[in-house]
Amino acid sequence: MAVLPLVTYPHPALKATCAPVSDFGPGLARLADDLYDTMKAAPGVGITAAHIGVLLRLVVLDLPEIGGRRTYVNPQVLSSSGELMSHTEGSVSMPGATETVTRPRAVKLRYQDLDGTAHEEELEGFPAICMQHEIDQLDGIFWLQRLSKLKRDRLTKKWEKARG
Template sequence: MTIRPIVHFLDPRLQAIAAPVTTFDAELRMLADDLLDTMRAAPGVGITAPHIGVASRLVVLELEPKQVRIYVNPQIVWTSQEKIRHTEGSVSMPGVTDEIERHAAVEIAYQDLHGRELTEKAEGFLAVCHQHEIDQLDGIFWIQRLSKLKRDRLIKRYDKIRQR
């Protein structure tokens, strides 16, 4: 298990659509372990393979200590009409956050590390995390969900943080 370098905001790899995982082997499990170590070191509660420059559809979440969730090839198959607002940020843009509106509940289809197909219904913070990370797998960085004015302000704040 290794802490890998995180790809930072404006790196074009964060805008690329991640490729589906087709091989479920020890290398995939090692990548998931590295993602977990990297996320914990960042720190964060969610991370995708693209966050470390690997264009694969792999997500690791740890919303509660020692409750690790791993999703391979996740996709949203249902969303609620109800929306919620939640503060979001990214390990690829540390130090800045803003509120984003998302669906209050979702259902996702995904595979586990052995390739088994599963589904999961989620509400609240977990639903927000699924949408945030699946957006990243689709090349949509979270700040793209903000208005242009809010996005520009946030980028200026981030630039100031990086200059320190």
């Protein structure tokens, strides 16, 4: 297990659509372990392989509401609630920048585990928000794109100024 370098906004990997995972060998479990270590060091509660420049559909979350560390391979949203929820979001690839984003309060997912076994799961509240955020990233949608142009431009300028 290792802490790997994160790509930072506006790296092209953060705009790329990730490919489905097809190899469920030991390398996938190692990548998931490295993602977990990298996420904890950032620090963060969720990460995708794209955050380290690996364009595969792999998500690691670490939330008490879902029992701690969970790995989701090839996750997809099957359905989402009509009820919305606003929450402050940010990214390990844009440290220190946060803003309120509104998303569906609950989602039903289909995903695979590290062995390739398919699962379905319903998430609500903060875990649902986190998963939608990470699936957006797998689809090449960086969280800033969920903001109005005014908020996005203001936050980007503030973040670039802080980086020097």
